[in-house]
Amino acid sequence: MRWLLVSLALQNLGRRKARSLLLVAAVALGSSVVFTGAILMRSIDRSMEVGFTRMGADMMVVPEGALTNITAALLVVEPTDLVLDADALAKGQLTSLSRVAAQKIVRVEHSGIGSHHDSADLIGFEPARDFTVQPWLSEKLNRPLQPGDVILGAAREGNLGAQLLIFGKPHVIYGRLARTGVGTHERGVFMSFATLEALASAIGGRGKQPAALAPDKASGFLVELAPGATALQARFAILSSVKGVKVVAGDTTLSGIRQGLAALLDGILALMALMFASTALMVSVLFSAIVTERRVELGLLKAIGARRSQVLGMMVTEAVLATGVGGLLGVVLGVLVMRLFERSLVYTLENVGVPFIWIDTPRMIAFAAGAIVLACIIGVLGVLYPAWRASRRDAYDLVRGEG
Amino acid sequence: MLSCRQLRKSYLTERGDVTAVAGIDLEIEAGRFSAIIGRSGSGKSSLMAMIGGLSRPSDGSVRVDGVDIWGLSDDALAAFRNGRIGFVFQFASLLPTLRLIDNVALPAMLGGRRVARDVYDKASTLLGRMGLGDHLDAYPSEVSAGEQRRAVIARALINDPALVLADEPTSDLDEQTEIEIMDELLAVNRELGTTLVLVTHNLSLAEQAQQIVHIANGVVVS
Numbered sequence: 001m002r003w004l005l006v007s008l009a010l011q012n013l014g015r016r017k018a019r020s021l022l023l024v025a026a027v028a029l030g031s032s033v034v035f036t037g038a039i040l041m042r043s044i045d046r047s048m049e050v051g052f053t054r055m056g057a058d059m060m061v062v063p064e065g066a067l068t069n070i071t072a073a074l075l076v077v078e079p080t081d082l083v084l085d086a087d088a089l090a091k092g093q094l095t096s097l098s099r100v101a102a103q104k105i106v107r108v109e110h111s112g113i114g115s116h117h118d119s120a121d122l123i124g125f126e127p128a129r130d131f132t133v134q135p136w137l138s139e140k141l142n143r144p145l146q147p148g149d150v151i152l153g154a155a156r157e158g159n160l161g162a163q164l165l166i167f168g169k170p171h172v173i174y175g176r177l178a179r180t181g182v183g184t185h186e187r188g189v190f191m192s193f194a195t196l197e198a199l200a201s202a203i204g205g206r207g208k209q210p211a212a213l214a215p216d217k218a219s220g221f222l223v224e225l226a227p228g229a230t231a232l233q234a235r236f237a238i239l240s241s242v243k244g245v246k247v248v249a250g251d252t253t254l255s256g257i258r259q260g261l262a263a264l265l266d267g268i269l270a271l272m273a274l275m276f277a278s279t280a281l282m283v284s285v286l287f288s289a290i291v292t293e294r295r296v297e298l299g300l301l302k303a304i305g306a307r308r309s310q311v312l313g314m315m316v317t318e319a320v321l322a323t324g325v326g327g328l329l330g331v332v333l334g335v336l337v338m339r340l341f342e343r344s345l346v347y348t349l350e351n352v353g354v355p356f357i358w359i360d361t362p363r364m365i366a367f368a369a370g371a372i373v374l375a376c377i378i379g380v381l382g383v384l385y386p387a388w389r390a391s392r393r394d395a396y397d398l399v400r401g402e403g
Numbered sequence: 404m405l406s407c408r409q410l411r412k413s414y415l416t417e418r419g420d421v422t423a424v425a426g427i428d429l430e431i432e433a434g435r436f437s438a439i440i441g442r443s444g445s446g447k448s449s450l451m452a453m454i455g456g457l458s459r460p461s462d463g464s465v466r467v468d469g470v471d472i473w474g475l476s477d478d479a480l481a482a483f484r485n486g487r488i489g490f491v492f493q494f495a496s497l498l499p500t501l502r503l504i505d506n507v508a509l510p511a512m513l514g515g516r517r518v519a520r521d522v523y524d525k526a527s528t529l530l531g532r533m534g535l536g537d538h539l540d541a542y543p544s545e546v547s548a549g550e551q552r553r554a555v556i557a558r559a560l561i562n563d564p565a566l567v568l569a570d571e572p573t574s575d576l577d578e579q580t581e582i583e584i585m586d587e588l589l590a591v592n593r594e595l596g597t598t599l600v601l602v603t604h605n606l607s608l609a610e611q612a613q614q615i616v617h618i619a620n621g622v623v624v625s
Binding site for chain 2: 304308399
């Protein structure tokens, strides 16, 4: 009996191919927007969450005259010979700062990293105080960072746990950073102060050792503001208590990106709601017309003994089949759209250091199933009222084409 | 077999209530062939719809084999129509997307009480009896109007009904086909003992009936 209703529903759909295809296409489009929108929203939401935890310092303190690289996502010191005392900020007892992390940066050549003529940035940090390097770790060994370990920037090749010779000394590749979009980070080799200082004699060679490798010196400090403190307050406090430094604050690009993404999310949400409503309305109107057109047939079915529930079941089955197929096609379309998205916007975002992390596969499958179920629900809602009304009418009225 | 008491039907239109049937009492014995005649708009089709459980009366009752059919629930009435009454309408009432054999089997399948194979065997036998044994797999659009009407008669018989209601079953057919269709219906009445009620405005068809009910302006006039 159930198969008879399914068969009737399928045949009815096949009878008006153009209309059925139009219905399927409209539902596919709506489902695609909902599916893609939901996935992108969750992914963007997650990416923003991760992005915030990965964010670099609020400002940077470097020797006056040093080059700085300010990007949207983090602050880095460019290699320079100028240095500061390692305890320069500690001495100032600055209450407007909550965290301070020193970095030593040395640009070296003929180190054995990369090809023969490649220069490499060796970046030292204090693992216990660092808050700008380790959050970028995309993969790492399952143990704490140890002396002799190095972390590679995203553009460096090497397997986790493999040996990396730096000036002939063996080091272990402990981890790798995600793409940051910042050259220093992309090509950098990160290590603890102790590991970097152990290379001092090799780096210096026959010449003078870089000033940053001295135990009491640092190339600069990455600073996080205390809650409630403003960048202006911190800058004033630093400049008034520490001589020979310049304070570099992050620009407004990051907040611009954040605001842009938030607006994008709102836009996607509005578009989803609009698409859902318009698809539901269209399906309802279409099924109203279909039921009206088929009232003689429905009346006939009632006359030969079809129960109201059977008439209703047949129409609902027809709607679920059409909108379910539409939902399925919408998911396929959504996947294609997301692949395009990945190759364009995601690529661009990652290049400027804004991470984009897709939600995991099981959740994506759940969203796909949800989109198909939602499409079916639209079909059921669309057909329910006109079919219910028709099923309540006298068979004779329907057979005569009334109602 | 069939008993109607003070049966009334009025329709609400833009110009107010229109009375189609104005209090009809009717008795039809089991196994008889009865004809309900009258001019167009006399109320004969409305009467047949109420007798067949297709249109709810405004007032009065219809009893078929002692069952007050309009006192039944929707589902029970549907089951009653399905099992006890066969319909032959004045139009070709076959589902266009189903083959003739599927159309004939449909009422039995909707009833859900019989095995599909038995149903299809019977549908095949009935279509063979109607001279459509070679057209089991044909779609309605692939056969003539007369053949369609014969398939409708086969469908009306699939559940072995006690009562067959035929509403102008030959109205759009040529004379020869009309005779063939009437022969089929009369054979059903005589050979199977099925009560046959024919609604028609064709007096020559009505003359073959054992009981003639003449309706005018919604009341029985003779």
